[in-house]
Amino acid sequence: MNKTGPIAYLTGEYPRATDTFIQREVAALRALGVTVETCSIRRTDPSHHVGPEQREEASRTFHILDAAKNPSRLLKAHVGLLKQSPRQYFGTLKKAWHTRAPGAKAALYQMIYFAEAGMLAQHMQARGITHLHNHIATASCTVAMLASALSGIPFSFTLHGPDIFFEPHRWRLDEKIASARFVACISHFCRAQAMNFSAPAQWNKLHIVHCGIEPKRYSPQPRERGEHLLFVGRLAGVKGVPVLLEALKSLAPTHPDLKLTLIGDGPERSALETRATQMGLSDVTHFVGYKSQTEVAEMLGQTDVFVLPSFAEGVPVVLMEAMAAAVPVITTHVAGIPELIDDGVHGILTHPGDSRSLAQAIETVLADTDLAKVMGKEGRAKVNASFNIETEAAWLAQLLSAYKENKPKLPVRDVT
The missing domain is CATH 3.40.50.2000 (Glycogen Phosphorylase B;)
Structure with a gap:
């Protein structure tokens, strides 16, 4: 009532x-x-x-x-x-x-x-x-x-x-x-x-x-693991996308199938697209603009790792969505994020602004299929219980x- x-x-x-x-x-x-x-x-x-x-x-x-x-x-x-x-x-x-x-x-x-x-x-x-x-x-x-x-x-x-x-x-x-x-x-x-x-x-x-979030909207989908990374967020400085591009540049030579999709828009989109091209990542990065909740959920079903290298955050809802879809997440140890993610349990927390530790975390999750599955399972349980x-x-x-x-x-x- x-x-x-x-x-x-x-x-x-x-x-x-x-x-x-x-x-x-x-x-x-x-x-x-x-x-x-x-x-x-x-x-x-x-x-x-x-x-x-x-x-x-x-x-x-x-x-x-x-x-x-x-x-x-x-x-x-x-x-x-x-x-x-x-x-x-x-x-x-x-x-x-x-x-x-x-x-x-x-x-x-x-x-x-x-x-x-x-x-x-x-x-x-x-x-x-x-x-x-x-x-x-x-x-x-x-x-x-x-x-x-x-x-x-x-x-x-x-x-x-x-x-x-x-x-x-x-x-x-x-x-x-x-x-x-x-x-x-x-x-x-x-x-x-x-x-x-x-x-x-x-x-x-x-x-x-x-x-x-609505966990049922993001039901885990059976899929063969690959090297598809996903970022969802506003394309602005606080989200740390340049750090992610640096990490990709270091990983690309040993990961020929690596792909990053960036969902979102913002004041730095054009500059980031130009930067990715200058770094030789135009075939690796795909900027697709804003998408609906349904489209984001569908993309999560095709994703192997969700990455959010922010410099500052509250508790990002996009992380909850990825966890609900049983996707392992990699993000930064800032503000309220550790209340959502236990490092090594639901995902990996890296140092903000550090492309080297970010690349290492991505490498770890891509290389260990069992670890990725466990993190995805634990992440979904966490958001179901508390978010x-x-x-x-x-x-x-x-x-x-x-x-x-x-x-x-x-x-x-x-x-x-």
Whole structure:
């Protein structure tokens, strides 16, 4: 039974091909009977609508900037909120000003966030929303915090990282944690960072809610082992793809059948394609752009090793997907990844930025078929037990319900 009332979900861009975990969470909450209305600051580019799930979600999402571009509609929203409670309205305006980052440009953006918050607050009140939940604790979370203050509708947010931990003071993570009803941290590492940037009095509302997957979507497929590597992720500096290319260059002479498929897109795609060609890897690397969840699952069924050489991460959902497909994974020992992968059990953890250790890890898995099978089996068991979206959504729904009813202190992590 839905005990939370209709809730709104907010993020900067929804739905995105790179954030399918949010779509899964929304779908899982709806399956539990929670009414979820999705909101997005910006309208996503159609290139992100790579499957029917994204297209359907895009059609039912409220786009704040689109609405705010209508001056009369924006003015009506803010005038209505001002008349409703002048004290609350000006108090929120003061909060927006005091939580701005230094500099004139940041102040301008903060006023834009305040304008967007008014549009969202009015929309939520009109729709009878009882709670607002935000994903990604940067700009959209600022809008969520201000919309909550304007409307009186409580909010919570999911804290991911790593970006927010690079600039926690700019994004006033302390104020967001203090203002939120609760915070869903995706890992113990993430929660520790939140504790580092908040007062001890706030720590009891920092809970761990994993991002989750649907293991059945990634059922292991029988296949003969080869030398096909797969990378899935945004083609940006933090993902460490140049390190992977260096590792491939060292392996290619002794592995003539080696192949790497890169699923994803991003600001560095063109430069990476050029770099691969210059390194003599044009026949080895295949950049295929964004793919749907179904297409990623199919590709995992044809993959021998999944590689993600990131410099910084939260707990990557793509690793969970590979593990669910019983594919051995090779990644880096950073942030929350060791909470997902035990080195040598579910995969191999390498030093970030070290192409030599990455190449050695790839060599080890390619050379030992039995080890690869065991890692794949153990990895699938791990995500089934601890990163299943149905279990995680049920825990999140429990948090939403309990905080609405002002129940006593809840555990950091549901252990039932």
